[in-house]
Amino acid sequence: MSRILLPFITYIAFVLESTVMQVLAPEHYGWDFLMVPHFAMVLIILMSCYLKPSYGIVYGLIFGLLSDLIYTDLIGVYMFSTALVAYFIAVLSRYLFSNFFVTILLSILGVAGLEFLVYGLNSLIGIADVKMADFFYDRLLPTLILNAVFTIIVYFPFAKLLRKIEG
């Protein structure tokens, strides 16, 4: 049962990124910083912390491809970045204790990695024309805060589910 629940929950997190979070986006209230939700990525990071590395990589590939196809114009950027981040987190988490704080830290690290990879690839292609300092203060820091808050909210219920799947 919980095995079927896992893709379903990740999909809902993926859809929330483009709908509910866009209604609550800071631009609506006239603030000029960006908070980019990476909720599916956060869940995938938690998966790679608690399950086999293959889980994180496969989910990363699938949901990365999905966001490439639906949210962007280029196929491959998110697919590659999400899977790579999931792999790195899986390797790192084997050398660290899996407690609450370490997981939050890993999730922040993973989201920052994803943001940097996507920023790098997009500036290579010419879609992103933002300077590094602007990227860092206006986009990266608020994004990390938003996703850290999301990780704290979902951590306990989601870790419980993952332990159940692990058996």
Next chain:
Amino acid sequence: MPQFFSNKRLIILLASIIVLVAMIGFSMKDRKELSWPEQFLKDTVGVSQSLFYKPANSIAGFFENLSEMKHMYAENKKLKSKLNEYAELSVSVQDLKQKNQSLKGQLEKEADLTEYHVKEATVIGRSPDRWNKFIFVNQGYKDGVKTDMAVVSPQGFIGKVTRVAAFHSTVQLISDNDQNNQISAIIEGDKRIFGTIEGYDSKKQSLLFKKIPVNSTIKKGQMVISSGLGEAFPRGLLIGTVAEVKADETGQTKIAYVKPAADLYDLSHVTILERTMQQLDENEFKAKEEE
């Protein structure tokens, strides 16, 4: 130091980088139509997006209304004074319309660039990463939407349709930084200036109207409208107003910063426009010449 990559993994990484480059190359080609798996995915996600977006939007709208209540009295007063002007204006517009129609009848002109059909659409989502500025709407090719149609909000022009699935489509906003995202536009004034809008300055939150001749005089506050040349957009859609004019890097031409008329963030209902006059087909053109 843990070893991140064994030899086998390194090869997998290199192979996936090659695949990444190939995929990006494939998708950077100017594709007009989506393949059927993409359309299927788009529609499936679109259905779930509308499940979430509409309730969230209406709840947010409710709280917004509450805060707007405070300003109601002052606003009402202002609107009442505007209403008188409106009555005058609508009479004169009616008059002009009739005149226009009769003159057109004399010319035996069937259609021109300003006429269009209208399709209402509801926004069901928005691209979460701000590198791509897309919104998703609940009208697809089953409703008659085609690529490159103009999309407007009540305040003005917002973008064009880029991807169409059966029941949902993607709209590229004018603020998107894609190189193909160009709109031919006119700066209204005593002397009309034709040019294209290419690119967006996210710091100044304004569009860039490039390649204006140096000797032309442009003032702050002049209107910028779509020209209807080159694309499938109707003519005369309000894009924005000029906020600033600067010489560009070479000094040969000027750049105008155009403040978009529409609020590109607060979008819930948009209108898709289909121009009545289609672009002239080459065959049609030849046939007409032979006549």
